Amino acid sequence: MELSARNKIRGTITEVKIGSVMAKVAVKIADGTIISSMITIDSVEDMNLKVGDEVFAIVKSTEVMIGK
Template sequence: MKLSARNFIPGKIKQITVGLVNAEVIIEVAPGVEVASVITKHSVENMDLKEGDTVNAMIKATSVMVAK
């Protein structure tokens, strides 16, 4: 599989909170560093995602802001 996303971050699922339509997936990418993703409930079920699974967070954005 080839992807255009440049930010491909491996990690483990720390927590999944499933709602009626969407689910929040928390991925620990380093000790104490987490990435949160909101995906559909259907995607969680279809991918059979579970806490402890090794996954990749892929981030694609048209702009990244920097603040100081």
């Protein structure tokens, strides 16, 4: 399935921290920046996300701000 969200940044999971209903997934991208993602624990389980997985951090364009 193709997705309208335009931003897909390739990286590797460096941390998965399971909370009560939400989980933190950290993804290291090419320039070394760590991307922090907060998703449901349901998705972490269904997708079997774990440290070392090659994934994409995906963001809808309307959610991206610019800092200068």
